[in-house]
Amino acid sequence: MLSDVIAAIATPPGRSALAVIRVSGRGAHAIAATVLRPFAVEPLREARLTEAVGADGEPLDRPLYVVYRGPASYTGEDVVEISTHGGLLVPAEVLAALGAAGARPAAPGEFTRRALQNGKLDLLQAEGVADMIDATAPAQRRAALSQMDRGLSARIERLREQVLEVEALVSYDIDFPEEDSGPVAPERIAAATTTLEHALEGIRGTARDGERLREGALAVIAGRPNAGKSSLFNALLGSERAIVTEIPGTTRDAIEAPAVCDGFPFRLVDTAGLRESEDRIERLGIEVSRKYLSAADLIVFCAESGRDLSADEEKAIGEFPAPVVLVRTKADVRGGGEGVAVSVHTGQGLAALRAELARAAFSSLAVRGDVAPVVTRARHRAALERALVEVRGFTAARRSGLEAAVAATHLRAAITALEAIIGVVAPDDVLGRVFATFCVGK
């Protein structure tokens, strides 16, 4: 049932001035016409006032509606968008009336799925839409937007072209052995391959930050018991999530919460302080802390201001597997010590800490000053890795003395890997490239 009519409230539930109900599918216009009176398909893409009536003929609301005719619509199908008054009741009643008229409630993401199926979006754009909807931090939104705009698709397409260029050089040699230009110099193929490798590495290099950008960087707050970790956690979050007492070992389990620092998304984790403990529950908590620490993108290490770090602390910092931001807590009590001085009571140093966290977790993106386009999904990274492995395989095979014609199998595999990201099957245009580059015609 791929083109049956679906309907859903497109805006978030709850109190609001307006709500938008979207109806899409074959027959969407007819179904809308039974609920909206008056209703006319034309003029398309123009907001008009109408009345929505329930199944029993009772007036529900006086909404605006806009009609789209497929394929010129978001989903590629016939679409009606109805702007009702907000709140919980009115949009739900209008939706129910549409249901009575034959529309089915849409499954999550179904509109986008249809847009994808109808060729309105490519796979990357669809993923961008999903990310856009999920985005909580401005940087996430910017990355998702650029992906929707085909920024990433365009970049992957360019990479594919670059592989095709190398493949064309090899193919020219095989398919046109008696031409004017003579054989292609191996150095030319090697140089093009190196450029390609660098380009692939470059975009793959954004994957770590990109995935972090999509999922939030895992920043784990660590330090000795009672170092002020939970207070800092609450301060960064802007709410009292963790229980704070002056009793060391209060935090037993790790608490994870999303936070935005300087526009970048974090998954902030408050952990139990690290110490030898006789308390069984606290020991379990410390175990959990260690697991978080080993998976962290960033460790926020808390130590009170105005004292030297202990040998144990120095050792712990040295052994953490992720970059460490050292925070000197309780800076209002007494100052001093290496690290970012912070007081959760006065707010001193919090802005500087947020900036430092953003820099430490998203350095490459922050430097770029622009988050587009980056690889934001593990799927993309895996495909890029495959492409890179194949391109390197080509180089290695050539070095081992294998003929280019045989080694070119790697290039074709790399092209396939990249095509899997953008989900586009294009006719093999290696020959097009050859004809554009070389004068052939024996």
Next chain:
Amino acid sequence: MKTDFDVIVIGGGHAGSEAASAAARLGARVLLMTSNLETIGQMSCNPAIGGIAKGTVVREVDAFGGVMSRAADRSTIQFRMLNQSKGPAVWAPRAQCDRSLYRRAVRSILEEQPNISFQQATAAALLLEAGRVCGVQAMDGRQFTSKAVIITAGTFLRGRIHMGTTTQIPAGRAGDAPAIDIAEQLESLGLEVGRFKTGTPPRIDGRSVNYAGLDRQDGERPDYRFSAFGQTDRPDQRPCWITWAGSDVKTIINNHLQESALYGGAISSRGPRYCPSVEDKVVKFPDAERHQVFLEPEGLDTAELYVNGLSTSLPPEVQVEMLHAVPGLESAVMTRPGYAIEYDFYEPRQLTPWLEVKAIEGLFFAGQINGTTGYEEAAGQGLIAGINAVRRLNDVEPIVFGRDDGYIGVLVDDLVTRGVDEPYRLFTSRSEFRLLLRQDNALKRFGPLAAKLGMLTPAELGVLDHRLGQEQEIVSSARESRLSVAEAPALLANAGRNAAASPQTVADLVRQPDLSLKALLGAVHGPSFGPFSDEAWVSAEIELKYEGYLAREREAADRLTELASFSLRADLPYSDMKSLSTEARQKLTSTRPGSLAQAGRIPGVTPSDLQNLVFEVIRRRATAA
């Protein structure tokens, strides 16, 4: 109903000859009708058979007992194995052939088939009955009835020769009348027709050439034969000569560009990018300093030379001026001017994957009529049409070659799936499986099928078994035999650290680029191993040397086969499938692919369309059941 013949083949060129031969080998009563019996097997353009990918097609046709391979072997006067330096996986055999010997060989090979009748007659119209073909009406009034007709018209359908902007001659080839009536009938049947152009260079009198400064190119590999079935002796050999067209020629062309049929506006149809006229080369690649010119012998009993590389539609007097600007040709006598020719072709997406016209049962098209160029491409199509015309009249499932079966499969699939926007020629780049589709393994790929279809004689079957058996024996021995550095120190001196440690199988050792299978097995077995044919050695070595790469291509081919096994019925209502993109609906409706794999190769059909197509088809099957 009793008919005069089972299959009528119209045209006696490279497609027609193979079609007639294949049908006859399958036991059909075949009529080959052509306007001129003297020009059966005529090479209309360059006097050469084979080349890149094309040479492999000749071998594929040969596996079915084809004509082209044997005719080429009998008429080869210079032979080259192209791409020798690039590894045996892409070797490409190409023979310069004596034009007249080739033609005579084709005629005599066809005449060896008792089931083939010949008639000199020009087809005027197809005889049709209730949407099926039932024979051919000749211009002279005679009628021949049959159950299937294969049209292999070459460049003859409304052919028009251009020299310069003023000379236009209706002709199918220089000196031959075009076919007008049947062209008009075909168009009136509602088939979509287009126009292509192709060209041919001038010929010169070899006695007027100064060879002193030219590069002589002799043939090689005197042992190589296209045909696996019989070692015919080659005739005397002749060299080719290489010269070049430089800045003087460019100047002449630029000065006279507006007089060229191509650039002066007389021709607007598309020509092949890979076989451009010299005008095209000069205009499109102005920075190229010189263009190679190959002087190719027309035959043993003539001094005439074919000037390969100077295809042109300039007026004859400019052609002479241009020739005289080429080193060695300063006083050359032009015997025949080059020309461009425009002709009708039929959009090949109107054909099934077995080359039957979808709209007219029993009617098959093969060769240039389908928008291809090249003798070999024509021959491959002729084979497919010949086999399937007989299968049509016996009412059995058609035979379709897969893209991983052979270049003929690639060719036909490209034609019927993607259509053509320029004259189509094969390249290895057209195939996803360059390493699987080799000239050395064509017999292995197709011989068993030919045997199964009953197309091979008992003697040919013996050759097939012998050749494949030898290869198998070599490969098995390589997998079982082990060799250590101590046993063959000289051979394995550079064999790397692994070989030094312990004996390795020959199959493993031969993967190293500089080790030869023959030398390795020789070191193991001594001179008692064999003897095996060179062909068996070459194939066995490639299979082992590139085993990993071949396996990867084989995997990709298997994925394709999986998609190909999901068949799509010809009557699917694509326009109702709203989950497909508009473009996909249109493309699928016009192409009507036979399988999911074929659908995926149609430009504009995306993977998500394919996914939805699967849903749609399954849902329809469920509803129908």
